[in-house]
Amino acid sequence: MSRHPLFISGLDLADMVVNSGLLQLSCAAIKDLQTETSSDQQGSCSLSLRYKLDKKSKYTLIAFTTSAVSRKELLRQGGDLVSSKTLKELELPIFDFLCNERNRSFSIHRGAITLFKAHFKELSHLKTQVSF
Numbered sequence: 001m002s003r004h005p006l007f008i009s010g011l012d013l014a015d016m017v018v019n020s021g022l023l024q025l026s027c028a029a030i031k032d033l034q035t036e037t038s039s040d041q042q043g044s045c046s047l048s049l050r051y052k053l054d055k056k057s058k059y060t061l062i063a064f065t066t067s068a069v070s071r072k073e074l075l076r077q078g079g080d081l082v083s084s085k086t087l088k089e090l091e092l093p094i095f096d097f098l099c100n101e102r103n104r105s106f107s108i109h110r111g112a113i114t115l116f117k118a119h120f121k122e123l124s125h126l127k128t129q130v131s132f
Contacts, residue, residue: 029054029063037065047073047118053129054096066115068106074111081107094120 017023033052048070054061065073084105087095094116098106116123 025057025059026061026063029061030065033063033065037067047115049115049119051123051124053126062126062130069116075116076119077111077114080110082110082113084106086112092117 029052033050035051036052048067049064050066051062051064054063084095084099084107087093092113094113095106095108099122
């Protein structure tokens with residue numbers, strides 16, 4: 001029995017995403033989560049993160065959102081991308097699972113890295129709830 005990789009490059013998945021409705025499902029899940037976000041969190045000063053695991057469809061979706069204050073703070077850090085090589089040099093293996101033989105490198109928005117680092121324990125627990 002062959003195992004499917006945890007990550008495949010965008011070029012490999014583009015056709016499936018466009019034709020499956022996955023993009024629409026993802027956008028709807030994010031919109032629903034943002035709607036559910038309480039007004040007290042919107043005023044939060046820390047780097048808040050909310051997520052929702054959605055298994056309503058044949059896909060397992062994890063939607064993420066932050067408060068408006070968090071978004072502004074993260075965007076203020078700049079929109080630059082951090083390469084997987086830099087992440088390894090900084091000893092931040094959080095996203096190592098994105099590398100495979102076909103996709104040896106990647107880049108992630110600096111604000112996303114800051115947010116995921118701040119919520120690493122919580123997200124590690126989430127990872128155990130999702131089966132691949």
